[in-house]
Amino acid sequence: MLNMHQKIKIFKALGNETRFLIFKNVFTGGYTCSIDKKDPKVKVSPHATCVSTIAEHFEFSLPTISKHLKELREANIVTMEKKGNKIYIEPNIETVRELGGCFTTLVENFEENRELFFGDVAMS
Amino acid sequence: MLNMHQKIKIFKALGNETRFLIFKNVFTGGYTCSIDKKDPKVKVSPHATCVSTIAEHFEFSLPTISKHLKELREANIVTMEKKGNKIYIEPNIETVRELGGCFTTLVENFEENRELFFGDVAMS
DNA sequence: AAAGTATTTAGTTAAATGCCTAATTTGTTA
DNA sequence: TAACAAATTAGGCATTTAACTAAATACTTT
Numbered sequence: 001m002l003n004m005h006q007k008i009k010i011f012k013a014l015g016n017e018t019r020f021l022i023f024k025n026v027f028t029g030g031y032t033c034s035i036d037k038k039d040p041k042v043k044v045s046p047h048a049t050c051v052s053t054i055a056e057h058f059e060f061s062l063p064t065i066s067k068h069l070k071e072l073r074e075a076n077i078v079t080m081e082k083k084g085n086k087i088y089i090e091p092n093i094e095t096v097r098e099l100g101g102c103f104t105t106l107v108e109n110f111e112e113n114r115e116l117f118f119g120d121v122a123m124s
Numbered sequence: 125m126l127n128m129h130q131k132i133k134i135f136k137a138l139g140n141e142t143r144f145l146i147f148k149n150v151f152t153g154g155y156t157c158s159i160d161k162k163d164p165k166v167k168v169s170p171h172a173t174c175v176s177t178i179a180e181h182f183e184f185s186l187p188t189i190s191k192h193l194k195e196l197r198e199a200n201i202v203t204m205e206k207k208g209n210k211i212y213i214e215p216n217i218e219t220v221r222e223l224g225g226c227f228t229t230l231v232e233n234f235e236e237n238r239e240l241f242f243g244d245v246a247m248s
Numbered sequence: 249a250a251a252g253t254a255t256t257t258a259g260t261t262a263a264a265t266g267c268c269t270a271a272t273t274t275g276t277t278a
Numbered sequence: 279t280a281a282c283a284a285a286t287t288a289g290g291c292a293t294t295t296a297a298c299t300a301a302a303t304a305c306t307t308t
């Protein structure tokens with residue numbers, strides 16, 4: 001279960017446009033890893049990409065992107081695994097699923113409390 | 125539908141411990157509005173509370189809390205309605221439900237793509 | 249209308265964030 | 279082993295954030 005500080009860390013990570021876009025594209029497979037096209041031996045998931053490939057999609061310097069990735073990893077919403085020279089970034093679906101569940105629970109509990117208080121009718 | 129910048133605004137709002145706690149307690153009814161106990165004529169939902177009541181739960185000054193609330197309101201995750209002298213803060217369940225839905229969709233799409241790519245088996 | 253209550257605005261300050269370039273580390277290839 | 283490639287660390291700088299106090303605004307009550 002995600003505790004409060006873990007959640008805050010995730011929100012902080014996603015509350016920046018650059019990190020949000022990285023997160024989005026890592027999850028949806030939006031980054032084609034140009035390095036792997038040259039080197040198809042490396043077996044990675046279709047979502048995997050690496051630091052320099054991500055950086056190609058931004059105007060920012062490589063160290064800046066590297067720092068953003070570190071924050072996404074520390075928030076535990078992506079994983080980073082070193083294979084040889086490169087670091088492969090992949091989405092951490094478990095954390096995102098859990099976070100989604102928190103929102104669902106919050107909404108459900110709210111509805112339930114509202115029904116208990118106001119009776120089983122829509123509030124106006 | 126929440127666009128990217130609206131989502132980023134929400135994440136930025138929730139990526140601060142004070143605002144996260146305010147949000148949490150506004151949603152779960154964690155703040156008893158001491159003012160309303162003295163003035164029970166005012167009809168508000170069980171979740172409604174007001175700025176000074178929220179501020180009582182923190183060490184921070186009233187203006188600081190006021191500014192945090194402004195940010196939560198601008199992120200559209202709480203509503204603020206003036207009734208006489210006071211401003212009543214309530215959760216905005218619609219926005220939270222929608223955000224939760226985004227996470228659910230993200231996870232579902234991910235699962236689906238994984239199945240399409242790897243076949244209907246768990247990845248190891 | 250004067251005093252009181254609730255909240256916001258203004259102006260200041262310290263700390264955090266986000267960016268850069270240069271240098272370093274780690275692993276690969278010629 | 280020397281050069282190359284991928285990524286991180288270090289150090290510096292500008293902007294933003296989060297806090298404060300004091301002052302202003304907007305209602306309500308006496």
